[in-house]
Amino acid sequence: MSLPRAALLAAALLAAGPAAAEIRRFALVAGERDGGGGTVLLRYAERDARRMHEILTRVGGVRPEDARLLLSAGAGAFRRALDELSAAAGAARERGERTLLLVYYSGHAKDGALRLGGGRLPMDEVRAALERAPADVRIGLFDSCRSGAIARAKGARPAPAFDVRTGEDAGPTGLVLIASSAADEDSQESDAIGASWFTHHLASGLLGGADASGDGRVTLAEAYAYAYARTVGSTASSAGGVQHPVFLYDLGGTGDVVLADLAPLSGGLAFAASAEGVYVVLDRAGRAVAEVAKAAGAERRVALPAGRYQVKKRLPDDSGLLVARVDVDRLPVAVDDARMDRVALERDPQKGWRGSRVALLAGAGGQRFFSRAARDGLFPPATLLGAELAVRDDLGRGLAWGLDFALGGGQGELRLPDADPIPVTFAEVAGGASLWKDWRRGPLTLSGGVRVAFTWLGRSFPPAENLPSQYFFTVTPGLTAAASWRFTRRLSAVARARLSYLFYNVDEDRSLGFAEALVGVEYALSD
Amino acid sequence: MRSLTRGALAAAIALAGCGNYSTEDLRFLAALPQREDLRVEVPSEGTAGALGVCLSGTADVWLWAKPTSDGLNAAVGFLVSLVDAVRRIPPTWRTEDARGWGPFDDERHPGNELRIVIVRRYPPASGGEPVHDYVFQARTKGTLPFFSILGGTFQGGSASRGSGGLVLDFEALWALGMNEADTPHGSMQVLYDRASDPVTIALQIAQGGFGVVPFAYGFAGYAGGGGAFGYAFRDLPGNRYEVTAGYDAAGAGRAQVSFTGAMGSGGFRLCWDAGACLLFLDDPNGYSCGGAACSFGTVADCPAVPAPPF
Secondary structure, three states: OHHHHHHHHHHHHHOOOEEOOEEEEEEEEOOOOOOOOOOOOOOOHHHHHHHHHHHHHHOEEEEEEEEEEEEOOOOOHHHHHHHHHHHHHHHHHHHHEEEEEEEEOOOEOOOOEEOOOEEEEEEEHHHHHHHHHOOEEEEEEEOOOOOOHHHHHOOOOOOOOOOOOOOOOOOOOOEEEEEOOOOOOOOEEOOOOOOHHHHHHHHHHHHHHHOOOOEEEEHHHHHHHHHHHHHHHHHHOOOOOOOOOOOEEEOOOEEOOEEEEOOOOOOOEEEEHHHHHHEEEEOOOOEEEEEEEOOOOEEEEEEOOOEEEEEEOOOOOOOOOOEEEEEOOOOEEEEOOOOOOEOOOOOOHHHOOOOEEEEEEEEEEEEOOOOHHHHHHOOOOOEEEEEEEEEEEEOOEEEEEEEOOOOOEEEEEEEOOOOOEEEEEEEEEEEEEEEEEEEEEEOOOOOOOOOOEEEEEEEOOOOHOOOOOEEEEEEEEEEEEEEEEEOOEEEEEEEEEEEEEEEEEOOEEEEEEEEEEEEEEEEEEOO | OOOHHHHHHHHHHHHHEEEOOHHHHHHHHHHHHHHHOOOOOOOOOOOOHOOOOOOOOOOOOHHHHHHHHHHHHHHHHHOOOOOOOOOOOOOOOEOOOOOEEEEEOOOOOOEEEEEEEEEEEEEHHHOOOOOOEEEEEEEOOOOOEEEEEEEEEOOOOOOOHHHHEEEHHHHHHHHOOOOOOOOOEEEEEEEEEEOOOEEEEEEEOOOOOOOOOEEEEEEEEEEOOOOEEEEEOOOOOOOOOEEEEEOOOOEEEEEEEEEEEOOOEEEEEEEEEEOOOOEEEOOOOOOOOOOOOOOOOHHHOOOOOOOOOO
């Protein structure tokens, strides 16, 4: 389908206006990672399904008891659930209710069949099941490769259908099939958004991004037009080739189908009429949960559950990003470009940038000079207690800086030639600044970087020795490395090692090296 | 090239430390004697003798040993108090084999300032052990010349395990006003050797002071607790006694005494037990008992001592 054609359909649907009558909605939502032999596991099919299920039950008017969510459940479960919901819709219809049955599928499709694990579900069978389902409106949404085949041939009438009017107050009736890609195209997932492109844009549209009219309701036409345009735009430059959603539309009656009603919801994001551009909404984990492509002229609301989000907008000249953190609760939160922070492109939260994070570390360890002569004659090993303030991702993704402080000491013996060992009490105080890079792999984080410290070393002797206390203060540059294991959201066990250089210049000029090791616990002050 | 030089210079300045953390300083300080290194340790007077309850008489000569050693230790304390000034402040300058302090104000004697230099050398005859030479000098602030008030030499790793000698010039202290009211005149020479058993300390006080008479005092302390002590004293009538005593760890001993006084000059011998009660007295001229012969006992009654004078 070409973009002008989609726009034409959308315009026709929009002209009809949304149906006002109350409608009982049933939804089967299925996500299937495995397509059987010859396919690769999909990374986001189940997440797509969970997302659509959440949206449909929250803003799509589907009661939780009327929704079925199948995650890699196989073809049999799909058939049973579809039969069950069809029966339920039929029963409701017999009670005089208007009914809508929606089927969403994200997974593999190949050779004219949906691939659900080891099972196959011919598209003709699915289509036929929808055609005969006893619901006033049947909608099939298929996000899978070559899913456009389901909307092809066999008497399909891919044409505007609002010329069929059944009555003044009757709502729309019939079948709508929407597929994420044409019959000869692949549907693509994106690691950047953590979803398939089509579902991502369809979900964003249902949350309010597609509400072009600004009336707080997202119709089928608006959702499709939005998902179509955004999917084509997003995949235009992808390696997998451009992806064109297709539809089969066979609706009669009056009005369009409202898929999402945002009006009853009090929270969410509110974009002013003047707002313009593509806004991406990310959840705490940095995953895109909504995307709003908006032109100036109408307000737009995005219905989000309560929580903390980040909104980002790429500046038109690619000179940076606008980023804002918002807390959604019961009242709409206005998104205003003027109140968003301008940051560099590399601080894109969608690419893992979660803002600077502050953590405190406390631990214990020790220090030891490499040279035995230095240990015996100058600086004996010491036990250290340390604390560190670490600021991560402040200078760039994975880059961190920190300020540390340590104090400690120990007892030892000073060995002089031809003299009895002299007991010595040794003390050390150090404060440093570090810059390092983190490499994260699950709960494990490895770090490496540089550090410069101010180090004070002192020693004193028993009064009987009648020897003066001595100190040495200098700058000690070095390297730092650490391994940490996060065992709760905020707590990590950390093992840190440092290699430092000390230029000793009192008796003579000597280059000395020493190592410090510290184990401790790190507490993150922010997520 | 210039920028490289500047960079290296900047790095050196940035990395250069500050402080007095010097093990070599400690080696230089270790060459200076401490109070314990020069201390004359003789046993306390025997209780019985001190109380005058000895049946056969008291070894009065030996009872003078402890107050004499106290006087000598007071002299040593005076000397060491001068030396200790150097331990409170870090060196003003350092070279590989020398340290220098000052001039700095003498806190105990305002208006004066001190200067100290210690030089280390390794003469072939020392067998690899360093020899430290040191001199303490003082002057009245604003005047040109420094006077040497104390000079010495030490061989060994530390004063507690080496040997050395030093001379304290009391006349210089008087000239600079650094004397105490009871500071003697003349000089004091100290030689000490703690490198082997026995530890020996020789103090020659040219003009007396600190409650002791001018004499070349000698002390040897053995690891087992006994020792030898050569000392001199005057009794209340003014008789002079020069004593060479040997004693065991319990304080029993024997002594050869040279007497000079109203009764002429001569000598006598005696032994005593741990309570300072006489065991043997060989004094045919009665120097120790008012002129009448007062010998009794035999040498066989005398205790064994590490360095018997007879």
